[in-house]
Amino acid sequence: MVSSGGNSSSSSSHSSATTALLGFATLALAAASVSYWQARKQRRRRRAKGEDEDGERTEDEENSEFALLPSLRNRRSVFPKDYVQGGKPAEPRVVESLLQAAMWAPYHGPVPPWRFVVLGKDAMVEMQRLTLAFYDQNWREAGFPGANKVPAGQERTEADYEKWREMTEGEISRRWGPVSYMIAIVMRRQASPKKRMQEWEEAAATACAVQNMHVQATKFPSLACYWSSWHGAARDSAEMAKFLGMEDPEDKCFGFFMVASCREQLPDRRRRKPATHLAAEWRV
Known part of the structure; x- marks a missing residue:
């Protein structure tokens, strides 16, 4: 009886020690987890403020002349996997602000070459049905994206x-269900009686207009945008040109600017450093 009582006491002590160790381990894991997520939030805040990895603003970015750099850093493409299914759709006023930003892109000549066609829900479905109908008729000759x-x-x-x-x-x-708008990106060829602009200039100007939309989108934390080149053969087809009201045979559709909703503060895994992402040569 004495021996049995001694074993029970030893077992109880061992169990208490194990429980205490597990408790300490759980607390340590919880503390590490909190530290990890706090560090991630701090990194996101630093990137949003234009700070470097050490949490310091560069000397240039402290000056008001460089105040735009954080917006440029925050510009990114957000793809459909991160769109909010059933979320609040982007408001028309937000899309209007994107188009207003596009209007201020540089261009050469009297008239800007870009033209945007904003497709709402019904028009988006119509465009996608048109895409399928084109491939139904032409997949053998034109191929298809999965080919x-x-x-x-x-x-x-x-x-x-x-x-x-x-x-x-x-x-x-x-x-594409969560997408609020698809904005068709059209380049119009300018046929000025005095001087015809080179096509590359008009393509570059149109791309600048899209970049302006991307940068403006950074002002809306839950706005998700990206430039889709779409399905190439259908995009370049006569059927698409007619659907988008492209009047000149030389006008081109460059794809669609997707506008949707996403959750705020998506993880940003991009890393860009001058050594690998900036090819610049100074000759003085």
Whole structure:
């Protein structure tokens, strides 16, 4: 009886020690987790304020002349996987502000070459149905976006196309369902009687206008935007040109600027450093 009582006491002590150790381990893990998430928040705040990795603003960015740099740093493409399904749609006034920003892009000549067609929910679906109808008629000649997955030396089969079509049709409600607006990006060729601008100038000006929209989008924390080149053959088709009201045969659609909602403060894993992301040569 004495021996049995001694074993019970020892077992109880051991159990208490184990419980205490587990408690300390849990507290340590919780503290480490809190520290980790606080560090992540601090990094996000530093990037939003234009600070470097040490939490310090560069000397230039302390000056008001460089106040725009944080907005440029925060510009990024947010893709459909991060869109909020069933979230609050982007307001028309927000889209208007993006277009106002685009208007101030540089261009050469009397008239800007860009033209934007804002597609709401019904028009977006119509455009996607048009895309599918184009490939239904032309997939053998034009190919289709999933065709590059067909092994080399093998022909694209109707079964391959049907598989891609089923996936793409499903994207109308799934992938693109949360999108509030798709803004068609059109470059108009200018036929000035005095001087015809070079096409590369008009393409570059249109791209600058899109960049302005991207930068303006940083002012809305829950706004998600990105420039999609869309499905190339359908994008460049006569059917798409007619749908978008492109009057000149030389006008071009450069894809669509997607506008959706996302949760605020998405993790930003981008890293850009002058050594790898800035190719600049100074000759003085």
